[in-house]
Amino acid sequence: MHVLVPVKQLDRCKQRLAGILDAGERRLLMLGLLADVLRAASGAEGVTALAVVTSDGTAAEVAKGQGVAVIDDAGLPWNEGLLTALARVPSAPAGVLFLSADLPALTAADVTAMIAACPSPGIAIGRAHDGGTNALALRPAAAIVPAFGAARSAAVHTARASAAGFAAVVVDRPGLANDLDTPEDLTAALANDAAGAERAWRSYIGDLTLEGFPC
Numbered sequence: 001m002h003v004l005v006p007v008k009q010l011d012r013c014k015q016r017l018a019g020i021l022d023a024g025e026r027r028l029l030m031l032g033l034l035a036d037v038l039r040a041a042s043g044a045e046g047v048t049a050l051a052v053v054t055s056d057g058t059a060a061e062v063a064k065g066q067g068v069a070v071i072d073d074a075g076l077p078w079n080e081g082l083l084t085a086l087a088r089v090p091s092a093p094a095g096v097l098f099l100s101a102d103l104p105a106l107t108a109a110d111v112t113a114m115i116a117a118c119p120s121p122g123i124a125i126g127r128a129h130d131g132g133t134n135a136l137a138l139r140p141a142a143a144i145v146p147a148f149g150a151a152r153s154a155a156v157h158t159a160r161a162s163a164a165g166f167a168a169v170v171v172d173r174p175g176l177a178n179d180l181d182t183p184e185d186l187t188a189a190l191a192n193d194a195a196g197a198e199r200a201w202r203s204y205i206g207d208l209t210l211e212g213f214p215c
Contacts, residue, residue, distance in 0.1 A: 001115045001137065002093035003041050004071070004085055006078065007034055007054040007101050014102075016182050031062050032201030033180060034101045038066050039200075040175075041099060044111035049093070052101075053085040079146045086141060095120070095139040098146060102180045103134060104189040104201055110175035111135075122167035126176035127154040134176050 014026040041050050052063035053073045060070045071088050073081030082098055097114055118124035118137035126135025131152035144160040147153045161168040180189055
């Protein structure tokens, strides 16, 4: 399965963490998260190709530094950028996994599980802890139009699959469910991170003294 990891412009990333991290710290955190997600995806079974979807130059450099391809999203909004990137894949893939870049506990096993769970034909949804979607696997690759960012998008994706006549499987795993958007998410990630400084994102955040933040 072809894995696409979207990253928007880093100067606008993680705005909900602005109360505890400045813009530079949020950038570094996002780059660390991206590096770890790419490492997990690279080690997963069933991945035939891996690319970062971005128009941000620094994110592209991180991807290329790990030997990962980059596809320009043309600066488009989230879902439109993904569809544009999918159309730019040199050979149309039989299946695609859209994978969020901000999953601090993601493992190769989580990515393998997402791919294995996806029916053929059908979709698999990596459900976020708030009912959103952190991963979306599609067979065929154009099975449905993604709805990342919609309220409770896991349910939206399930409904779209049903309307298109495809089976939908929901995958609930901590590594897929727990993204990092809010101070509460960061608190939980720091508390639950067993790998410590072995994770790139953790190395960026671990030595910071965060005023008013419950580390």
